[in-house]
Amino acid sequence: MSAEQTPSERKLAELIIESLNLEDLEPEEIEPEKQLFGGEYGLDSIDALELALAISKTYGVQLKADDEKNRHVFANLRSLNDHIESLRA
Amino acid sequence: MTHLPLLERKLSDPIASYKGELFTTARHIAQAQALSRNLPGEGAVVNLCHDRYAFALALAAALLAGRTTLLPANRLPATVDDLLREHPDSVAVSEETIDGLNHRQIDVQAALSVSDEATRIPSIPADLLAAIVFTSGSTGPSSRVFKPWRTLHDSAVINAREYGPGPDLTHLVATVPPQHMWGLETTILMPWFAPVVMVSCQPFFAADVLELIDEMPRPRALVSTPVHLRNLTESPEPLVAIDRIYSATAPLSPNLARRLEADCQGRVTEVYGCSEAGCLAWREPVREQRWHLFKAFRLSQAGPRYRVEAEHLPEAVTLMDRLKVAADGTFSLEGRDHDLVNIAGKRASLASLTQTLLDIDGVLDGIIFQPPEPGDERVARLAALVVAPRLTRQELRKALAQRIDPAFMPRPLKLVEALPRAESGKLPRQSLVRLYERVCETAG
Numbered sequence A: 001m002s003a004e005q006t007p008s009e010r011k012l013a014e015l016i017i018e019s020l021n022l023e024d025l026e027p028e029e030i031e032p033e034k035q036l037f038g039g040e041y042g043l044d045s046i047d048a049l050e051l052a053l054a055i056s057k058t059y060g061v062q063l064k065a066d067d068e069k070n071r072h073v074f075a076n077l078r079s080l081n082d083h084i085e086s087l088r089a
Numbered sequence B: 001m002t003h004l005p006l007l008e009r010k011l012s013d014p015i016a017s018y019k020g021e022l023f024t025t026a027r028h029i030a031q032a033q034a035l036s037r038n039l040p041g042e043g044a045v046v047n048l049c050h051d052r053y054a055f056a057l058a059l060a061a062a063l064l065a066g067r068t069t070l071l072p073a074n075r076l077p078a079t080v081d082d083l084l085r086e087h088p089d090s091v092a093v094s095e096e097t098i099d100g101l102n103h104r105q106i107d108v109q110a111a112l113s114v115s116d117e118a119t120r121i122p123s124i125p126a127d128l129l130a131a132i133v134f135t136s137g138s139t140g141p142s143s144r145v146f147k148p149w150r151t152l153h154d155s156a157v158i159n160a161r162e163y164g165p166g167p168d169l170t171h172l173v174a175t176v177p178p179q180h181m182w183g184l185e186t187t188i189l190m191p192w193f194a195p196v197v198m199v200s201c202q203p204f205f206a207a208d209v210l211e212l213i214d215e216m217p218r219p220r221a222l223v224s225t226p227v228h229l230r231n232l233t234e235s236p237e238p239l240v241a242i243d244r245i246y247s248a249t250a251p252l253s254p255n256l257a258r259r260l261e262a263d264c265q266g267r268v269t270e271v272y273g274c275s276e277a278g279c280l281a282w283r284e285p286v287r288e289q290r291w292h293l294f295k296a297f298r299l300s301q302a303g304p305r306y307r308v309e310a311e312h313l314p315e316a317v318t319l320m321d322r323l324k325v326a327a328d329g330t331f332s333l334e335g336r337d338h339d340l341v342n343i344a345g346k347r348a349s350l351a352s353l354t355q356t357l358l359d360i361d362g363v364l365d366g367i368i369f370q371p372p373e374p375g376d377e378r379v380a381r382l383a384a385l386v387v388a389p390r391l392t393r394q395e396l397r398k399a400l401a402q403r404i405d406p407a408f409m410p411r412p413l414k415l416v417e418a419l420p421r422a423e424s425g426k427l428p429r430q431s432l433v434r435l436y437e438r439v440c441e442t443a444g
Helices: A007-019 A045-059 A067-073 A077-088 B025-037 B052-064 B077-086 B149-163 B181-193 B206-215 B226-234 B254-264 B350-358 B393-401 B429-442
Strands: B003-005 B014-018 B021-024 B045-047 B069-071 B091-094 B105-107 B123-125 B129-134 B144-148 B170-174 B196-199 B220-224 B244-247 B267-274 B278-283 B297-302 B305-310 B321-325 B331-336 B340-343 B346-349 B365-369 B383-387 B413-415
Touching: A007 A045, A007 A077, A045 A077, A045 B206, A045 B226, A067 A077, B003 B149, B014 B025, B014 B052, B014 B181, B021 B025, B025 B052, B045 B052, B045 B077, B052 B069, B052 B091, B052 B129, B052 B181, B052 B196, B123 B149, B129 B149, B129 B181, B144 B149, B149 B181, B149 B278, B170 B181, B170 B206, B181 B196, B181 B220, B181 B267, B181 B278, B206 B220, B206 B226, B220 B226, B226 B244, B226 B254, B244 B254, B254 B267, B305 B321, B346 B350, B350 B365, B365 B429, B383 B429, B393 B413, B413 B429
Parallel strands: B014 B196, B045 B069, B045 B091, B069 B129, B091 B105, B170 B196, B170 B220, B220 B244, B244 B267, B383 B413
Antiparallel strands: B003 B123, B014 B021, B129 B144, B267 B278, B297 B305, B321 B331, B340 B346, B365 B383
16 A cells, blocks of 8 residues: 555546646645545545546546445545546456 | 325326336325334434435425424535534434434335335425425535425425426436435425426436436436536537436526537526525526526515515525516526625635634635636636645645535635735735736746
């Protein structure tokens, strides 16, 4: 369990900042295993929707989930990145 | 004592689509009666159901038991905990057991498997306090809106008449939660009083929404918001046929409405209202920009603002928006008082958000405000300029995130040396926007 971002996590962090207008946050400030939504980054469900759209445009994958899974996938940067990678595999 | 029916549908009519199964009105009533008999104690019902059908069942059960339903402003654990602490004799109802909830709770699952059919439609006392809607999105005391059964009942009948989908049985999918007035009036009460089938899930991502709609027979309708609708049109997934699209909570641009009407081969209706008065006006943004007040309402001027009154409302409601009313009674919306903001259907006062900011240790001066609008369908977020020489941006953001709802988290959040206050101490809007634009440009 590393607190360091992998290169693909770094790329996703940049997309998060760009798509959600979080210019005052640096990509490396998004810690891979820190709660992404509802925590100190101040992101809500509308951000999740915006982010899903940006992900579909950038990675060409459609996020689809029932409530249960959705909560887990969006838990933190790492779980979201893992999910995107599994969809692209 | 006057009584009004719980619903007005034929007992044999389908009223809900729950996980692929159609429930008749008779079965819906029987399930609600079963749940009603199992409600412990005598206090209010806190309806925390995520699933739309489960929510309807819990609301009906509470009405049948003569109990008041409490609808929290959101389902954040802190909000729910506060609400339950304030109402120790209440019972929390959900379709799943909520872990860590230290309160009496009941699961609707047992009622969902009841397959009996009721033989008559029950009546509810018109004066029963059916629901209390909590509207605040920021922490601190919420404001409460009281809804007697007469108000909810009449609102539903009025809505069906003013903008309902018409006489053909329509399947209704929604992206909005039933706890919020827009979702409650359209997705729960509309099916109780108009030939509408409520579709139980609350799909989230664009692909989920489109897939669910596509599974439903036509005619079919979608209840949503500008944010969700923009998300649908921008998704790479092709749009599907939707006969009626309803939008509320923020202005819908004519461009987006046109696109939806063309690609979904349907009609887009925008509805205006507020938690206190419910839905009260409609327009079709593709064809006109002016709003039509529902016939049951009357508008009157009260100083610089307008008030709405209606037979079914407990009291007159002063609207937060500024209106410009034409001689024919139609009106346009001209913005709202600068202190009050509505983001994603949640309300807050900028003054109280700023006070929360100023209460943070190390903050010397600061303001949370609405920056100039981005001009697209994106949610317009708030911004903050803060004087806090001892704090880093990260520390500040963390402190603020603990205190305010994410919907109101200012972004950007900028540290500055001083605010451009006038000698009187006031902060002229123009100077504020100028500083804000300069800070945004220079920041990397």
